[in-house]
Amino acid sequence: xxxxxxxxxxxxGTGQPVxxxxxxxxxxxxxxxxxxxxxxxxxxxxxxxxSARIASAGKRGGSLDxxxxxxxxxxxxxxxxxxxxxxxxxxxxxxxxxxxMGAARILPVQTEFTNxxxxxxxxxxxxxxxxAEQCGGTFVPAIADLAPLPRLLDGWDASRRILWxxxxxxxxxxxxxxxxxxxxxxxxGPEGGFSDAERARLxxxxxxxxxxxxxxxxxxxxxxxxxxxxxxxxxxxx
Amino acid sequence: xxxxxxxxxxxxGTGQPVxxxxxxxxxxxxxxxxxxxxxxxxxxxxxxxxSARIASAGKRGGSLDxxxxxxxxxxxxxxxxxxxxxxxxxxxxxxxxxxxMGAARILPVQTEFTNxxxxxxxxxxxxxxxxAEQCGGTFVPAIADLAPLPRLLDGWDASRRILWxxxxxxxxxxxxxxxxxxxxxxxxGPEGGFSDAERARLxxxxxxxxxxxxxxxxxxxxxxxxxxxxxxxxxxxx
Numbered sequence: 001x002x003x004x005x006x007x008x009x010x011x012x013g014t015g016q017p018v019x020x021x022x023x024x025x026x027x028x029x030x031x032x033x034x035x036x037x038x039x040x041x042x043x044x045x046x047x048x049x050x051s052a053r054i055a056s057a058g059k060r061g062g063s064l065d066x067x068x069x070x071x072x073x074x075x076x077x078x079x080x081x082x083x084x085x086x087x088x089x090x091x092x093x094x095x096x097x098x099x100x101m102g103a104a105r106i107l108p109v110q111t112e113f114t115n116x117x118x119x120x121x122x123x124x125x126x127x128x129x130x131x132a133e134q135c136g137g138t139f140v141p142a143i144a145d146l147a148p149l150p151r152l153l154d155g156w157d158a159s160r161r162i163l164w165x166x167x168x169x170x171x172x173x174x175x176x177x178x179x180x181x182x183x184x185x186x187x188x189g190p191e192g193g194f195s196d197a198e199r200a201r202l203x204x205x206x207x208x209x210x211x212x213x214x215x216x217x218x219x220x221x222x223x224x225x226x227x228x229x230x231x232x233x234x235x236x237x238x
Numbered sequence: 239x240x241x242x243x244x245x246x247x248x249x250x251g252t253g254q255p256v257x258x259x260x261x262x263x264x265x266x267x268x269x270x271x272x273x274x275x276x277x278x279x280x281x282x283x284x285x286x287x288x289s290a291r292i293a294s295a296g297k298r299g300g301s302l303d304x305x306x307x308x309x310x311x312x313x314x315x316x317x318x319x320x321x322x323x324x325x326x327x328x329x330x331x332x333x334x335x336x337x338x339m340g341a342a343r344i345l346p347v348q349t350e351f352t353n354x355x356x357x358x359x360x361x362x363x364x365x366x367x368x369x370a371e372q373c374g375g376t377f378v379p380a381i382a383d384l385a386p387l388p389r390l391l392d393g394w395d396a397s398r399r400i401l402w403x404x405x406x407x408x409x410x411x412x413x414x415x416x417x418x419x420x421x422x423x424x425x426x427g428p429e430g431g432f433s434d435a436e437r438a439r440l441x442x443x444x445x446x447x448x449x450x451x452x453x454x455x456x457x458x459x460x461x462x463x464x465x466x467x468x469x470x471x472x473x474x475x476x
Contacts, residue, residue, distance in 0.1 A: 074453065100460050102452065136455045214340065214476035215312065217374045222338050229464035230471055238452035
């Protein structure tokens with residue numbers, strides 16, 4: 001549990017020297033108090049997990065020597081999470097949870113009732129990296145830039161179905177058990193829900209299925225985690 | 239969406255005057271900037287939701303006049319959440335999410351690998367109240383005091399089944415679809431999992447079912463929300 005893990009965007013293989021940037025070297029030497037010779041685990045999102053020995057870790061950077069593979073690469077199912085960004089802490093939370101629970105790609109989307117005009121894509125990507133480091137993963141979901149919902153839907157590949165957790169649902173919900181496997185995206189609205197125009201468009205799309213998340217109103221971050229769990233259990237790799 | 243809601247631990251009925259304590263009066267008058275005459279929604283966890291008019295709100299307290307019932311009382315299914323407290327922010331989060339998602343009772347439990355020796359029960363209860371206020375609920379789950387797991391299991395009523403989200407599961411998981419309805423408790427371990435002795439005891443209990451939450455290691459707060467979602471969808475009121 002206490003194993004130190006580091007995401008490194010660099011090819012990994014036995015005997016491969018890997019450079020550390022200043023932030024990584026400071027984390028290992030300054031924060032975690034590791035000395036040269038200490039062994040950590042590294043991953044790059046593509047080549048599984050590897051043990052690596054610290055060769056040097058100083059103020060301006062350092063380097064690792066990669067030893068051997070400790071776990072194979074394991075990618076999540078082909079599930080995207082499309083969500084409207086909310087307050088900072090809750091947006092961070094959604095990204096962390098989506099990375100933990102096995103989303104392959106995370107797409108912040110701007111809706112009519114979205115509060116945020118922009119996001120810090122780099123900060124959210126760093127959260128996804130940290131979640132993978134903490135949780136023993138070998139995959140890091142990519143965070144897309146904020147895009148308007150109409151543009152996202154204009155360019156949507158109809159072979160990827162959308163699971164819409166619809167707060168204001170009238171009529172019966174789809175049940176996950178009967179839905180086909182394959183590429184999916186979960187769509188979570190902002191706190192104020194979707195506008196009438198957005199709802200009409202979503203309802204008319206043949207690749208959209210609506211599900212209910214129960215009789216209580218859920219915050220957007222709760223709805224995201226709940227929908228991820230239901231999808232993973234019914235159609236994913238749980 | 240912008241309706242102001244307040245939990246009041248007092249009987250509610252048309253024409254009923256309700257006293258406000260200093261904190262409640264400050265919230266309405268000082269924080270939300272409401273004046274006497276403004277109408278809010280109140281609930282007490284037992285009698286549904288009611289509209290109420292502010293009669294007075296000053297530094298030392300105030301009062302409301304209850305107008306009429308706006309929603310019936312709605313209680314969640316008979317589901318408890320038993321969890322090992324973790325870091326403060328994540329424990330707060332578990333309580334908030336459990337209240338939103340419809341847990342009837344929340345029981346912090348001390349396990350061999352639990353970091354916390356004590357909890358602030360009053361602070362956690364306030365979080366549950368706030369979650370119900372925010373999410374339009376009429377029910378507030380009670381937060382129990384921290385209890386050691388062995389004592390909790392010694393006094394356990396065997397008619398309440400336990401759904402154990404077992405990180406270190408060997409062998410096949412139970413599937414939720416086949417499990418009976420009725421009183422349940424979800425059990426979530428601490429970050430380090432359960433000890434061998436705890437695991438042996440849990441496995442031997444005839445009212446415990448184990449489920450898997452997938453191949454990735456989840457943080458305890460993520461596991462709690464995921465298990466709540468799966469239980470609600472399969473056996474609850476979603």
